[in-house]
Amino acid sequence: MLDKRAFYINGAWSAPETAQDFEVINPSTEEPCAVISLGDQADTDRAVAAARAAFDNWMFTPKAARLALMEKLAAIYESRKGEMAEAISLEMGAPIDMALAAQAEAGSEHMADAINTLRAYEFDRMLGDHAPNDRILMEPIGVVGLITPWNWPMNQVVLKVLPAMAAGCTMVLKPSEIAPLSSMLFAEMVDAAGFPAGVFNLVNGDGIGVGSQLSAHPDIDMISFTGSTRAGAAITKSAADTVKRVTLELGGKGANIIFADADEKAVARGVRQCMGNTGQSCNAPTRMLVARDIYDAAVKTAITVVEGMAVAQAQEKGPHLGPVVSEVQFNKIQGLIQAGIDEGARLVAGGVGRPAGLNRGYFVRPTVFADVDPDMTIAREEIFGPVLSMIPFDSEAQALSIANDTPYGLTDYVQTGDAARARRMARRLRAGMVEINGNSRGAGAPFGGTRQSGNGREGGVWGLEEFLEVKSVSGWAE
Incomplete structure (x- = not known):
């Protein structure tokens, strides 16, 4: 030691x-x-x-x-x-x-x-x-x-x-x-x-x-x-x-707003961004808001992506997820996953407990909830673990309202083929940072948020x- x-x-x-x-x-x-x-x-x-x-x-x-x-x-x-x-x-x-x-x-x-x-x-x-x-x-x-x-x-x-x-x-x-x-x-x-x-x-x-x-x-x-x-x-x-x-x-509770005209990789990209660093990033897009026209297909894609994710010990090489940092974090995340189940969100991937084959270490199952109500605990609290909440929306105005209905304001994400809509959303989202269509911000771009x-x-x-x-x-x- x-x-x-x-x-x-x-x-x-x-x-x-x-x-x-x-x-x-x-x-x-x-x-x-x-x-x-x-x-x-x-x-x-x-x-x-x-x-x-x-x-x-x-x-x-x-x-x-x-x-x-x-x-x-x-x-x-x-x-x-x-x-x-x-x-x-x-x-x-x-x-x-x-x-x-x-x-x-x-x-x-x-x-x-x-x-x-x-x-x-x-x-x-x-x-x-x-x-x-x-x-x-x-x-x-x-x-x-x-x-x-x-x-x-x-x-x-x-x-x-x-x-x-x-x-x-x-x-x-x-x-x-x-x-x-x-x-x-x-x-x-x-x-x-x-x-x-x-x-x-x-x-x-x-x-x-x-x-x-x-x-x-x-x-x-x-x-x-x-x-x-x-x-x-x-x-x-x-x-x-x-x-x-x-x-x-x-902290943050980033919204990732996916319109029907988003590129075909938008959902998979959003899932991976949410799960990256085992979900332990303040700017993770943990709320995926999806246009209702493509919502069912998006849920299927999210399930496929998460089910393809490996979880393993940190010292092993490869593109897997590692553990969360501590017992305190592990227990907090488990409690919030259970809260999502108890409050009626539809669990479509993952869930409570460790992944199969890992009975020691602070390993969490990559988890996706569908049909999440914006007022549910998992949609409002920063989980800081590999947990995605998927929420359907019917209009641009509704998506904007859901996205901004949070005490946080760090990073939001917009996926659309309509450049005018992307700019409109970027101006109206109450966040310190907005990323459009998977484009990372450049070197020297300011990092920080608003509100809480x-x-x-x-x-x-x-x-x-x-x-x-x-x-x-x-x-x-x-």
Whole structure:
């Protein structure tokens, strides 16, 4: 079993002030694979003090020097990407091929985007031709607390750490205690790249402990959090007393609206998107709204796709689904599948219990419900597992009404051959992101939601500017 009790503070690995051992569980086997320590207030204070001491120098480090360090970090990451995939697969159950091609690769892609964004960004600009002696200075907000989830570890760590570095902020990262190994490997890479001591710090802990300590800390200027809506609300309240900036990327209940003129692969594509990462993605299209003319055929297609999906242990190669991350998640998902049955949704694939042949590990049967009423629990709650709810609709207006009838607003999807209708739907859907006809959003596109899916954006120039303050200066003379 791996011993990962140390924290990375002020450019060195150090023991926690007080030992609080916590076992990391391999979700494929339900056995411990590593032991970490959960930090306490003294550890948080040490890390924040290190970041605060490093801020003034890092803030005024020239852009070219920050770029060079970030480029070195990216090169180190590429050279160790296989190790990163193995860590992610071990800690949160992503099948090893998917862990390399998608999970670890997401870190590479976001590093490249952050570097390209910084290279082109102007931190010092004139207000306008009408005011040639007014200057706008974009300055780092200060010391930031970064709290990241277990479901896409490097996707979220890199989306926060690299823009914060680029902005000139110093930081304390608290990764999920359920899946901390990838972040600790990332800290090794930061150390090897040679960032100044205190720019990046890592303290493991849970939300009640280190998470709350960062949120309320008077020397933290900003919190960037990805996780549940419940935790996001608690962080916002905790941060209010110090009036720090809080950016939140929270839950979702994405609608995938499939019109009768959608392409023939639309239903199968939507099912696979819902089930990807074993359903553990906040932007998964978990509500499939289908035009009634093609609804019965769509249900048959969904059944065929799901019945063709394999489920296996994370270390096995191949395009299968792995386990969900933990016993807590497994039990939650089982309860929601049972709720769907009890409330009268038509179970057409999957169901409660583990897949055949898997009697250990947090494995869930890929599940499809048809004839789901929009008011049912499975249509309203974020399940965060491989469960699809299929809902028929009779008109564009009805589809839009069902799609928007949710407290969330992260990602919605539209499938239609009518370009004018696609644009019309994209404008009317209350979501931070809309994907049309299976087209992924481009590099640097902003990621984030509205309403209870959070606030703020990650990626590209929008993600960089979340970590910047705007200073307006008059009387500037060259």
